[in-house]
Structure formats: C-alpha cells, structure tokens
Amino acid sequence: MHPKALLDACSELVREVLRFEHPADAVVSRYFREHRALGPRERATLAETAYAVVRRKLLFEHLAGSGSGPRERRLAILGFSGDRDFLKSALSEQEKAWLDQCDAVDPATLSERHRHNLPEWLVAPLKEQLGDDFWPLVESLDASAPLDVRVNTLADKREDVREELRLAGIAAKPTPYSPWGLRLEGKPALTKFDAFSRGAIEVQDEGSQLLALLTDARRGQMVVDFCAGAGGKTLALGAAMRNTGRLYAFDVSAHRLENLKPRLARSKLSNVHPAAIAHERDERIKRLAGKIDRVIVDAPCSGLGTLRRNPDLKWRQSAQSVVELAAKQGAILASAARLLKPGGRIVYATCSLLRAENEEVAQAFSAASPGFRRLQVQELLESARVDDAAKLCAEGGQDLRLWPQRHATDGFYAAAWEKVQS
Numbered sequence: 366m367h368p369k370a371l372l373d374a375c376s377e378l379v380r381e382v383l384r385f386e387h388p389a390d391a392v393v394s395r396y397f398r399e400h401r402a403l404g405p406r407e408r409a410t411l412a413e414t415a416y417a418v419v420r421r422k423l424l425f426e427h428l429a430g431s432g433s434g435p436r437e438r439r440l441a442i443l444g445f446s447g448d449r450d451f452l453k454s455a456l457s458e459q460e461k462a463w464l465d466q467c468d469a470v471d472p473a474t475l476s477e478r479h480r481h482n483l484p485e486w487l488v489a490p491l492k493e494q495l496g497d498d499f500w501p502l503v504e505s506l507d508a509s510a511p512l513d514v515r516v517n518t519l520a521d522k523r524e525d526v527r528e529e530l531r532l533a534g535i536a537a538k539p540t541p542y543s544p545w546g547l548r549l550e551g552k553p554a555l556t557k558f559d560a561f562s563r564g565a566i567e568v569q570d571e572g573s574q575l576l577a578l579l580t581d582a583r584r585g586q587m588v589v590d591f592c593a594g595a596g597g598k599t600l601a602l603g604a605a606m607r608n609t610g611r612l613y614a615f616d617v618s619a620h621r622l623e624n625l626k627p628r629l630a631r632s633k634l635s636n637v638h639p640a641a642i643a644h645e646r647d648e649r650i651k652r653l654a655g656k657i658d659r660v661i662v663d664a665p666c667s668g669l670g671t672l673r674r675n676p677d678l679k680w681r682q683s684a685q686s687v688v689e690l691a692a693k694q695g696a697i698l699a700s701a702a703r704l705l706k707p708g709g710r711i712v713y714a715t716c717s718l719l720r721a722e723n724e725e726v727a728q729a730f731s732a733a734s735p736g737f738r739r740l741q742v743q744e745l746l747e748s749a750r751v752d753d754a755a756k757l758c759a760e761g762g763q764d765l766r767l768w769p770q771r772h773a774t775d776g777f778y779a780a781a782w783e784k785v786q787s
C-alpha cells in the first residue's frame with residue numbers, strides 16, 4: 366500500500382477508535398472486516414498506531430496543538446508504528462518539520478500528565494497505593510504484554526509441550542510462578558500448531574492461571590465458575606479436577622459462553638456445564654445453594670489491570686463507573702457465597718488495580734458475612750506449589766496483588782474465604 370494511503374487509513378482508524386463508543390479491539394476488528402484487502406503488515410501498522418495514540422493520548426494531543434491539518438492525522442503521524450522514512454514519504458514538508466520539532470521535545474520538560482497519560486481520577490488512587498512504584502507502572506503499561514499459555518495438564522506435561530513448541534520453531538520458558546504456564550518469545554500465531562488444535566495449550570496470562578490455582582478445585586468436587594465468560598478459568602479448573610466432578614460455568618452473557626464451546630471441545634473436558642443465568646440471584650443459583658465445594662467469582666470490573674492490552678479502558682471507565690462496578694461486585698460476591706457448603710472455598714478476583722473494586726469489596730463482604738473465615742492467599746498458593754508465593758501477595762500475605770511492573774502479568778487481585786462449618 367502507498368505510504369500516503371496507509372497514513373490516511375491510520376487517521377481514519379484513529380478517528381473511529383477515539384470515539385470510545387466501543388472497545389478499541391472491536392473497532393479495529395470491524396475496520397479490518399470492512400477492508401479485507403489489507404495485508405498482515407498493514408494491519409499490524411494500523412492496529413499498533415491506533416493503540417499508540419490511545420496509550421499516549423494526552424501527550425499526543427498536546428503535541429498536536431502546534432501542527433496543522435486534521436487532528437486525527439496529526440495524532441496518527443505521532444503514533445505511527447512503521448518505519449520512519451516510510452512515514453516521512455507520506456508527509457508534506459511542513460508536516461516533516463513539525464514532526465522533527467515534536468521528536469526534539471525533551472521528555473523531562475513535559476508536565477506529569479503528558480508523561481503518565483492517565484486520566485486524573487485514576488492518578489491519585491494509583492499514586493496513593495504505589496508511591497515510588499507509580500512511574501514503573503506507567504512505563505510497564507507502555508510495553509506490550511508477553512504471550513503466556515497454560516498447558517492442559519490433563520493430557521500433557523509442560524516440559525513436553527515446551528519441547529514440542531521448540532521443534533516447531535517457538536521458543537518458550539516456564540512462567541516464573543504458575544506451574545502450568547509457558548511464556549512464549551514473540552507473538553506467534555498459535556492456531557496453526559497441533560499443540561493448539563489438540564487442546565494442549567490455551568492462551569492465558571500467568572495471573573489468570575494463578576487465580577485458578579488459588580481456587581484449588583479437586584477431583585470429584587462440585588465447582589462453580591460464577592462469571593465464566595469465555596471460560597479461561599473454567600478450562601484451567603476442569604483440568605485441575607482431572608475431568609471428574611461437576612463444574613458449572615455461569616455467566617449472564619450467553620454470547621460470551623458461546624465462545625467457551627470451541628475451547629471446551631479442544632480441551633477434551635466433559636465435566637463442564639455452561640449455563641447462562643439471568644442475574645446473580647437466578648433460580649439455578651438458589652437450587653445449588655449449600656452444595657458447592659469451590660466457587661470462583663472472576664467479577665466484572667474496570668479491567669484497568671489489562672491496560673497493556675486494552676489501553677482504551679482508561680478513557681472508557683470513570684470514577685462513576687468504578688462506584689457502580691463496586692456495588693455490582695459486592696452483590697455478585699454475596700450471592701455466589703450462598704452456593705458454598707461448610708468447609709467450601711470462595712475466591713473473589715478482579716483484573717482491576719483499584720482498591721475500590723478489590724480490598725474494599727472484600728472487606729465489606731467479610732464484615733457482612735460472619736459465616737465466612739478469611740483465608741491467607743499466600744498459604745493457599747504455597748499449598749498449590751506456587752513458587753515465591755509471598756512475592757505475589759500484598760503485605761501480610763492475605764491477598765493476591767499482581768502488577769505488570771512487578772510480576773510481568775496483568776494486574777490482578779484476589780481474596781479467599783472458607784465457609785465455616787456449621
């Protein structure tokens with residue numbers, strides 16, 4: 366594609382993504398569907414440019430203030446992810462001079478907001494939690510997330526799969542904490558490999574794997590994945606149960622559960638029962654009350670722990686949406702807890718970085734639920750043979766707290782309780 370045409374396409378995509386009416390990944394996928402002639406390299410440039418603009422929106426808007434021409438074009442030039450000379454061949458003399466000026470800006474002279482590129486409502490709670498670690502977090506959010514897979518230990522061993530991938534030209538290392546994980550080098554398209562099609566691997570961030578390990582679902586148990594979505598955790602739990610017992614995968618979105626089906630078929634699990642529920646107080650939940658050994662609530666949340674992959678979330682969420690989510694999370698956790706039998710365990714998890722969706726929801730549940738004993742996540746991880754469990758927990762070892770800048774995972778939180786014997 367001619368550089369000028371590719372830059373025009375980037376500007377168009379940037380304009381659509383910046384409307385923030387839909388998730389950026391959905392906007393990008395739709396754009397590609399509507400422009401089928403685009404080749405893989407052009408697609409990569411388009412997607413990476415749009416994401417770069419979303420990531421560094423405040424800085425780019427500031428720099429774009431001095432240029433001329435349509436705003437989206439200036440933003441696309443600043444975020445352009447392809448070769449510099451290629452880009453310059455699409456620019457007017459005036460644009461080239463402006464871009465050189467922008468490149469010459471010393472980052473040290475920029476204001477904080479132009480360096481962190483976060484909305485103000487998010488900065489204060491993050492700084493309060495992180496102190497000096499705030500800037501390393503900002504830096505980590507600019508980098509792309511590694512590609513982790515979980516080995517389906519029902520049928521394969523991690524080392525065998527690692528060797529199989531190596532022979533297929535994919536280098537991988539064991540993940541540092543999860544005994545099920547491999548971290549791949551680069552971003553190979555996995556779907557064409559036998560290890561993928563026969564269900565030996567599933568793409569899953571190491572942090573998500575740790576949530577499943579924490580749930581500790583065992584052979585023969587009755588287990589509920591309350592917010593199963595496309596079933597990332599469900600598949601890990603089903604394998605941990607060695608394809609025995611009964612694992613319910615609930616979600617209010619039948620559409621998301623549909624995406625579980627092909628993954629389930631690859632995994633060879635037959636102990637999973639997906640079911641769409643109307644809401645967290647659905648009749649189906651009431652019928653199972655007091656019968657379940659393990660429940661995981663991977664609650665709907667702001668998703669701010671996934672900003673490396675979904676940078677648009679920082680612009681699509683707000684202080685108000687977090688308040689609403691926290692209320693929803695509390696309601697789901699309280700309902701899900703009714704499922705447990707005495708001695709059963711419930712894990713509450715989010716991929717949010719904010720205390721309002723994490724510690725505060727957990728504390729409110731503890732305070733309102735005398736029949737539940739808070740468990741020490743560090744001890745649970747150690748029992749699940751997770752290395753360096755203390756490093757994965759907040760001080761004191763009570764809760765799991767994963768951060769991209771510390772653990773190279775998405776940001777995750779988890780707390781766990783046991784229903785007291787009655």
Ligand SMILES: C[S@@+](CC[C@H](N)C(=O)[O-])C[C@H]1O[C@@H](n2cnc3c(N)ncnc32)[C@H](O)[C@@H]1O
Binds near residue numbers: 595598621
């Ligand atoms: C963080 S996602 C789950 C991701 C999934 N566990 C995985 O590992 O792929 C949260 C899910 O909660 C679902 N959800 C929202 N409200 C719910 C409710 N009241 N009861 C059950 N699920 C709900 C959403 O549809 C969404 O799929």
